[in-house]
Amino acid sequence: MNGVIEHIDFDSYISSFRKHLYHIFREEFDYSSISLKRDFPAEFLSEIMKKKPLAVAIPKIHGGRGVSVKECLGVLSAASYESLALSLMFGINIALFLEPLAKYGNFSVQERVFKQFLENNAMGGLMITEKAYGSDALNMKTGYEQIADSYKIKGEKHWQGLSGAADFWLVTARKYSANGELTRDIDFFLTENKKSEQHIPMVERYNNLGLYAIPYGVNPIDVVVPEDQKLIPESTGIKLMLDMLHRSRLQFPGMGLGFIKRLMDESLQHCQTRIVGGNPLLNIDAVKYQLARIQAAFTICSGMCAFSVETSGIENDLASMSIEANTLKALVTDLMQESAQISLQLAGANGYRLDHIAGRSVVDSRPFQIFEGSNEMLYSQIAEAVLKLMRKSKESNLYQFLNGYTNSNMSASYFKSQLDFNVDSNISQRDLVTIGRMIARVLSFQFVLKMNGFNSELVEITRQHMLMDLNMFLGQLSSKNTANPIVDYQDNSDWMKFLS
Structure with missing residues (x-):
């Protein structure tokens, strides 16, 4: 067994794993039918696990591949290209069980439990959430x-x-x-x-x-x-939890990359072969815009993966890395859902089927914006953390601060006119969320810029879309929206009473 897991180089392993998944999902089993049922059939899951994918999150001393972030993200991405649910299953095991156990567990317990994963395809999970205390852990x-x-x-x-x-x-x-x-x-x-x-x-x-x-x-x-x-x-259990959750959030791009790439590949193929009015869909300008949005999402997610590999190994303490961890989780999951919605729109009526890749992707990616911290909460926390650093450095201008911040000092200048404003200390929470969305894009574009040699056309597509997003968010801030819901809205709200 160890000869299969340990002594094969990762490029060969991941190539073999992708082919293995392709065969299982598209040739050996009818995944369209499986995807409509609860739980993976035991035989189906058993075939997947023959390649020991969870070995990437088990230390070499216990017979695994060594808990390399690159390998963990590679497995998550390969899985999500075929099934987001499978990738999440792996993600739960890797980030919320195996890595914490490898870092904080008693050695003899590690030895016994990891053996069950490698020899018997065991599964593990994390229990935090309670009915009355969702995000209030x-x-x-x-x-x-x-x-x-x-x-x-x-x-x-x-x-x-x-x-x-x-x-x-x-x-x-x-x-x-x-x-x-x-x-x-x-x-x-x-x-x-x-x-x-x-x-x-x-x-x-x-x-x-x-x-x-x-x-x-x-x-x-x-x-x-x-x-x-x-x-x-x-030190404390709370710091252990933050280290674990931040590491998990930094690995969300692994699940996002394969998922977005699959939607990009399927949408490009459909738009090249679908003929409307004698021309392929790809010739329509509005379609080009939508496809470019998915490609920008793919590029941002690629940069996030590169950043995660550099920073999120279990040897690092991530308890204080809230800005970057929340950025990766919130933005990549928003991009996953947006890419799924675009893919469904481009697929037309056929996409609105639960057994179609686009339809399934819309419902499967939606909860990613909610679990492990709802995105609005995370964007708000990003903004609050940045504003705290700004106050500490006696800086009120968002551009000036981001231009000097470690993970935005290369990217901030691309968006100076969108970021060049002072942030009020009495800012509303809804505006904090908007500013958090802006900061997340600036940081994430820097992760793209740091990938030396990455496809320059994809980088330019991404720059234009991030610029457009930041202009939109700046407009939201400028609108000074203070509208609040009316609980007793029934008074004078029946349109039938106002007919002449």
């Missing part, structure tokens, strides 16, 4: 207490990807203090589902709109785990 109510050499954990989680399917979980909980209150910090515990005292059931399965292959539901927690299955933070 610091107020979670799942608690634990130490009893001799074990920990007793009790609570409830939901919307965990791979609910009822994962063999192992990392479960978050807060410690009960002497007075019965929950402490502020958060700890992580590994549970093994096949052991009765550690089993976490799924008592209700959600009927999720897309991503049919991923089961989600409600999970009551009432388990006892041995002492060595608690992750060991380098």
